[in-house]
Amino acid sequence: MASALKSLSEYTKKKNIDISEKKFAVVISEYNPKITESLYGAVIETLLKEGAKEANIYREDVPGAFELTFGAQLMAEEEDIDAVICLGCVIQGETKHFDFICDAVAHGVTNVSLKYNKPVIFGLLTPNTEQQAFDRAGGKHGNKGVEAAVAAIKMLGMKK
Template identity: 70%
Template sequence: MATSLKSLSDHSSKNIRNVSDRTFGIIVSEWNEEVTESLFSGAYQTLLDHGVKKENIFRKNVPGSFELSLASQWMAQEEGIDAVICLGCVIQGETKHFDFICDAVAHGITNVSLKYNKPVIFGVLTPNTQQQALDRAGGKHGNKGDEAAITAIKMLGF
């Protein structure tokens, strides 16, 4: 969690193994594109910084965060993919839509990870405002994309 004391881009180097031969799928929601493109940039660069080859990073886009669950299932079922990173942003609105979408996506991504016994990482921001989203997508609180990529790397070293 990003706070004034901890950035999403800060991480421990414990359990980081060589992942240069591993393959990663990154699924990016097109909704809130300004935010999700920044999340993707953070995740992609973090993977490269940890030795992942460009040709071992596969990106797919989906219309919104709700579609991350099914897209992650399609990607996770591919034998050549070692870990999947799901990136999205659902900003609180005036209706309960936010609650339903966030709950469904969290459960869906968890279920895919358990079904395929692979890391499927929840890199979805659930802020109250656009500014909070930007603060967590490369702004003053770091980048959730960085955190998601590090989580995937660490889970492969478990």
């Protein structure tokens, strides 16, 4: 398990760029709000810490994880948006619903990124239990929101 070896909140500044004029869209699932709001807080804190302007960070809420890809597409098609960060949490249940949703979101996020030639970051937690989700949303494994924000910055660095 990767998060057992390294905190999700640790990162290097290698390849980080000046993001003071970059615009970020954060698409967040309303499902599992205690977890997703913690992820969102970490994204905002990290982007601001790294130089983003609060006025250049836009939030769009969607009902659930499945809707992240359409929300990401709507944001990515906006020419002035430089990167999109998708945040959500799908906790393993007793049915195959988990597998279908996680797979669809992973493929959808990738497709949107390639279609619009801009970073679209997969910040979807896919834990087996609610406790594992909390552990990755500011708990003992750090916060996936930090990792998602840093990924967006580093991928923008590749585009320069």
